[in-house]
Amino acid sequence: MKVVTIALNTYRESIRDKVLYGLVLFSIIFIGASRILKPLTIGEELKVTKDMGLASISFFGLLIAVFIGTRLLYEEIEKKTIYTIISKPLKRWQFLLGKYIGLLLVILTVVIIMTLWIYLVLWLTTRTFDVTLLLGIFYIFLELMVITAISLFFSTFSTPIMSGLITFMLYFTGHLTRDILIFAELTKSRIVTIISHIIYFILPNLSNFNIKGEIVHKVPLETAFLLYSLSYGILYTIFLLLLSVIIFQKRDF
């Protein structure tokens, strides 16, 4: 119950934030504008709109997760609003989890709005309705869930700018982790292989969630892979949240 109270308040805070409206508005214009890049054939147009749609959910979701996520705790501490909360009968993990869930709800809302908009644009332009797009969006959301947890984790001990930079860096390297393994195989060095495997294991393997290409080009996906990615996302998030709680638990305010 206390987690829900914190989550709803966090949600309310973001929803009343003008920056969020700016981002959502911008993403909507962005998706709509994909129409302007008018391609040659009907089939192409469909693909471009889907592609742009998924990419913008991913991109704007990332922006929200990082910009709000890294400030989530920092501002509470900096502005001292946390004083009247931690002193109430509430465990610190409940506060942290509430904050996380609140932000996730914000992202979910934004993702839903963008999804509806994409479907509307698709319907207006091509009179098509493609359910499989939802699967792609679901995996984007999974990825955002992990990224939000990363932002929150760094913000338990670092400033928004630092956390933001690190999170963006992890986002980009997270899409390349497979390449690290391939690179290691090529070098044929034992040490490099071991180090690469450790890095591969620690870094979030975000390419697990990237099924945009398959969705847009209607390439079938293996259920085993989808299940693996799903459990990977959930476990990685839980792991990050646990670490965040451990650090947050020890903090003085």
Next chain:
Amino acid sequence: MISVKIEELTKIYKRLFGKALKAVDHLTLSIEEGEIFGFLGPNGAGKTTTLKMLTGLLYPTSGKAWILEKEIKEIEPKKKIGFLPEHPSFYQHLSARELLHFYGAIFGIENGKRKKKIESLFALVGLEDVADQRIHSYSKGMIQRIGIAQSLINDPELVILDEPLSGLDPIGRKDVKDILLSLREEGKTVFFSTHILPDVEKICDRVGILIDGKLVKVGSLNELLKEEIKTIDITLSEIDEQILSEVRSLSAECIVKDRKVFLTIDSTKKVEQIQRVICRSNCRIISIIPQLKTLEEYFSHLVTHKDNKNRK
């Protein structure tokens, strides 16, 4: 029952560079149920640090403390305390009413009960008219008032307030003092820090004086100040020249005005001598008033005393 029990509580702030700072140094203190306890000390004495440890914002480096007989590291005692931090700050995106609902929900107070409580709190702190305005439009005094309201949302048995009188105009200070007194009336314990001394003198049952993280004095105000009777003022009626010169030689100060004699004496022994002198004449003693040191004087005396010791 003992409301707050603090034993050997110590907080050391570690710094990245330079030496660590002992902000609270083996503090031992108990506060009885139902009293108003004033926690006094100059800037940087460690008052805020102590109160933050009691409310779970800081972890003590060593030592223990109990609130309502439960150790502070547990969550249980927090249900029965209210806390107003120093220079409080609240969610800017909420109205005062929404804010109190939020805090009430954290305590798990059921909605109907919460609404009633919030109404009565707005009446208590005088914020009825602005209850639905966003907090970002609030003045400092209004923030302090909403801060007091939130500290009472759970009907706490113990209210901990860090400088509740700061940032308030005289009317605001009087209002807050009246609230503190009414809390005692309801049987609640009030533990507050301040350095506005005249306020303490009027409302505290007991005070503790903290300097450099150490408790240097604790006791009722009368007790503390009794040790420190410095002068006695005596007023006499008309008096002839010879007696006057005798009396004058015994007193530290002697003023004759409006056919009255005002004397300031600096020891009780001399008072007796003066009384004997007066007996021989036909003049009257109008009044004898022992002058207690004001808390302010007492306080600055302690602080400078301590400074001198440190310098040695």
